[in-house]
Amino acid sequence: MSLRTIFYSLPSSWRFLARRLYYLPTDWWELAAGKRAPLQPPKGLIYTGGGDFLKEGSRLLERFVRIGGLQPHHQVLDIGSGIGRVAIPMTPYLNKRGFYEGFDVVELGVRWCQEHISRRFPNFQFQYVPLANDLYRKDGTDAATFHFPYGENQFDFVIANSVFTHMLPKEVDNYLKEIQRVLKPGGKCYATFFILNAASISLMAEQPDFQFRHDHGHYRLFDEKVKAANVAFEEDYLIRELLNANQLKAVETHYGYWCGRNKEACEDFQDFVLVEKLKSL
Numbered sequence: 001m002s003l004r005t006i007f008y009s010l011p012s013s014w015r016f017l018a019r020r021l022y023y024l025p026t027d028w029w030e031l032a033a034g035k036r037a038p039l040q041p042p043k044g045l046i047y048t049g050g051g052d053f054l055k056e057g058s059r060l061l062e063r064f065v066r067i068g069g070l071q072p073h074h075q076v077l078d079i080g081s082g083i084g085r086v087a088i089p090m091t092p093y094l095n096k097r098g099f100y101e102g103f104d105v106v107e108l109g110v111r112w113c114q115e116h117i118s119r120r121f122p123n124f125q126f127q128y129v130p131l132a133n134d135l136y137r138k139d140g141t142d143a144a145t146f147h148f149p150y151g152e153n154q155f156d157f158v159i160a161n162s163v164f165t166h167m168l169p170k171e172v173d174n175y176l177k178e179i180q181r182v183l184k185p186g187g188k189c190y191a192t193f194f195i196l197n198a199a200s201i202s203l204m205a206e207q208p209d210f211q212f213r214h215d216h217g218h219y220r221l222f223d224e225k226v227k228a229a230n231v232a233f234e235e236d237y238l239i240r241e242l243l244n245a246n247q248l249k250a251v252e253t254h255y256g257y258w259c260g261r262n263k264e265a266c267e268d269f270q271d272f273v274l275v276e277k278l279k280s281l
């Protein structure tokens with residue numbers, strides 16, 4: 001059993017507590033020595049993944065501009081806004097006409113962002129939505145029927161970074177329908193996935209640590225007990241049944257190194273797709 005599998009097997013509240021305790025000495029020291037940037041959460045609260053939190057956020061912003069065409073006056077929606085990794089580097093980027101909305105199912109992250117980001121930058125708003133996700137919380141309502149609390153054609157740019165990799169097909173289908181509704185005509189969406197195709201399946205077979213062993217036809221799970229731990233989608237199903245069927249078009253796909261591709265040749269660990277709204281449904 002890998003460390004990752006053991007970590008996923010813990011109840012989500014234990015995982016949050018374990019992280020808090022593990023980083024407590026570092027977090028105290030950083031606070032006492034004034035080593036933490038003003039808009040940087042303590043390490044023990046960063047439940048959204050490893051790596052250098054601020055650098056990773058800046059890297060994402062650079063990519064949204066370079067590949068996604070994000071502009072400072074844009075209206076931005078960040079689905080699964082976590083604890084502000086995407087929002088923080090955007091605070092000096094968006095201008096007075098620009099606006100950022102984020103929502104997430106983990107209250108701790110949303111409250112931190114409201115307190116630390118929205119207070120200083122009122123054009124950054126965050127909402128807590130108590131939806132079920134067995135990786136992040138023990139209860140909640142069904143994301144497959146969730147109606148985004150925004151109007152039609154409201155956003156120029158929608159982000160789902162490392163979110164659909166933790167959601168099941170019916171939920172992703174509903175979210176893509178909602179993205180189509182809230183995107184302006186010509187608007188773009190940046191979304192990450194684990195994409196299963198002949199190349200990724202064959203490469204993945206050679207690296208035992210990151211495998212999607214549980215085959216459900218057009219999608220596979222990393223862990224059968226914690227379904228949202230990691231979810232991978234078969235490429236044809238993703239393009240036709242999830243994107244095209246919801247009047248969304250994949251304009252660019254960049255494959256990641258999660259399955260064992262050469263890291264130097266990839267933009268990121270996960271695959272990402274730049275999606276365009278085709279027309280109103």
Ligand SMILES: C[S@@+](CC[C@H](N)C(=O)[O-])C[C@H]1O[C@@H](n2cnc3c(N)ncnc32)[C@H](O)[C@@H]1O
Pocket residue numbers: 047048049079080081082083084085086103104105106109131132133136143160161162163166167171
């Ligand atoms: C790996 S984290 C990524 C967070 C953030 N996008 C980032 O890049 O830092 C996945 C996030 O998705 C959120 N999430 C999971 N299910 C969700 C859902 N149905 N709707 C919105 N957010 C969800 C989790 O709470 C978590 O914050």
